[in-house]
Amino acid sequence: MTTIPTVPTVELNDGHSIPQLGFGVFQVPPAETQKAVEQALEAGYRHLDTAAAYRNEEGVGRAIAASGIARDELYITTKLRNGEQNIAREAFENSLQALGLDHVDLYLIHWPAPAQDLYLQAWEQLVTARQDGLATSIGVSNFLPEHLERLLGASDVVPAVNQIEVHPTFQQTSTQAATRAAGIAVEAYSPIGQGKDLTNDVVTNIAAAHDATPAQVVLAWHLAQGTIVIPKSTHRERMEENLNAVNVTLSDDEIAQISGLDTDERVGADPATANFTML
Numbered sequence: 001m002t003t004i005p006t007v008p009t010v011e012l013n014d015g016h017s018i019p020q021l022g023f024g025v026f027q028v029p030p031a032e033t034q035k036a037v038e039q040a041l042e043a044g045y046r047h048l049d050t051a052a053a054y055r056n057e058e059g060v061g062r063a064i065a066a067s068g069i070a071r072d073e074l075y076i077t078t079k080l081r082n083g084e085q086n087i088a089r090e091a092f093e094n095s096l097q098a099l100g101l102d103h104v105d106l107y108l109i110h111w112p113a114p115a116q117d118l119y120l121q122a123w124e125q126l127v128t129a130r131q132d133g134l135a136t137s138i139g140v141s142n143f144l145p146e147h148l149e150r151l152l153g154a155s156d157v158v159p160a161v162n163q164i165e166v167h168p169t170f171q172q173t174s175t176q177a178a179t180r181a182a183g184i185a186v187e188a189y190s191p192i193g194q195g196k197d198l199t200n201d202v203v204t205n206i207a208a209a210h211d212a213t214p215a216q217v218v219l220a221w222h223l224a225q226g227t228i229v230i231p232k233s234t235h236r237e238r239m240e241e242n243l244n245a246v247n248v249t250l251s252d253d254e255i256a257q258i259s260g261l262d263t264d265e266r267v268g269a270d271p272a273t274a275n276f277t278m279l
């Protein structure tokens, strides 16, 4: 029988904690989401990351309901679409309905979308929603230092998490530093660079030395820095592989070698200019 690994937790600034490794469902087609999430839960994941924009919250909710796993053993994140920042409370309630839940563990503003200048207004709605019990923790995603600075200057409530693109070839060190300096946890999306960072010689050599896979090494590199990770896969064997990254321990030198791979090449959009309202 396969042993399900124990995933460490990260303490958040609001007194709650988050499993450090979760399962992301961006680009999992809605019709395939229930099956993928059921497989992830069977593999041992207890932290799921979705978004209204992914249009697959219903599938995530069906998998949760079918799993029979107690709600308090699960950690569920969803996110506010850019186009609904002006109706954040209504959008949040719609997400809960789609998920079939009365609360989520973490609710995030998906992007700052600075051109529409609504994220401060949305944040106040999230603060109220948390007070009303709709979310245990609230946070942001894709916030650059200037967006964090503006939010922190306008609100007494500090986001618990900033979910940003981080992987070896795109580390956003200044955004990570500004996030951590404010006491906000860094959550890495696209943590393996959507697969792009797995063929690098540094990564494959370290993987060979540990009898591990490149994905496990990259995820272990994140974990060693206290970063939360949410890799996505629709393949059951990769789900298990990624989860087992918690059992890979890198040396300080190996961590430094991977940290030396930054080429500042993103795989996603630039939060300074991304304003897509379809999200």
Ligand SMILES: NC(=O)C1=CN([C@@H]2O[C@H](COP(=O)(O)OP(=O)(O)OC[C@H]3O[C@@H](n4cnc5c(N)ncnc54)[C@H](OP(=O)(O)O)[C@@H]3O)[C@@H](O)[C@H]2O)C=CC1
Residues within 6 Å of the ligand: 023, 024, 025, 026, 027, 049, 050, 110, 141, 142, 163, 164, 188, 189, 190, 191, 192, 193, 194, 195, 198, 213, 215, 216, 230, 231, 232, 233, 234, 235, 238, 241, 242, 268
């Ligand atoms: N807040 C935001 O703006 C964003 C948040 N996210 C969140 O982060 C999650 C993860 O990011 P994502 O962009 O999906 O990228 P990931 O870095 O998780 O990479 C996913 C890709 O890598 C492949 N893959 C997964 N595991 C392995 C493995 N062990 N070996 C080889 N290839 C592998 C997957 O293919 P396959 O499925 O075929 O296995 C898929 O093509 C998302 O699902 C979403 O929840 C993502 C982007 C933006």
Ligand SMILES: O=C(O)C(=O)[C@@H](O)[C@H](O)C(=O)CO
Residues within 6 Å of the ligand: 026, 051, 053, 110, 268, 269, 276, 279
């Ligand atoms: O996955 C997400 O959470 C995102 O916001 C992005 O990946 C987004 O969907 C995108 O890629 C737009 O180009």
